[in-house]
Amino acid sequence: MSLSLPTPIASYFAADGTDGATVAECFASDGVVIDEKETYRGRAAIARWKTQASAKYDYKSEPVAVDERGETVLVTARVTGNFPGSPVDLRYAFTLAGTEIARLEIVQ
Template sequence: MVLPLPKPIAEYFAADATDGTAVAQCFTPDAVVVDEKQEHRGRDAIARWKTEASAKYDYVSEPIAIDDQGGRIVVTAHLTGNFPGSPVDLRYDFTLAGDAIARLEIVP
């Protein structure tokens, strides 16, 4: 089942299957990503984060639920791949600014 995701979030999940540069373009210039308790600020840092994660692990993420929490949109995605603990469901907590992502926090 394909979830109806807001455009910037749909673009993020589509780019997630490609490369770090494509992922970084989904964000505002000063956006923040928090993943594995590490903060990545700005498009260059976000591109490096995604490129390094993709080099380390092969995975597929499938959004399975969405919850609008008034200013934040939480997407639960099912990830499968060659990483420890696979498969796993992760929560992607997005804050949008117009047609881009201003903040993303990824947590189990």
């Protein structure tokens, strides 16, 4: 089953398997990521976050459900990799700003 994701979110998941800089380009210049109770602001911080996460864990995320709620788009993704509890379904709460991601919060 193929999901219909808004373009910035589809770009994020496509970039997720590449490098931190490519992921960061999916975000607004003042974009925010909240992951594992840490906050990363701006593209440089987001690129570092993604680079560190990729170095720490070898993982793949596959969107399995999407729910648009006003300005928030909730995506559930099955994440598999070399981390405790794999696989796990994570919820990605995206807030979009035009063609870019303004905010992303990842929770279990």
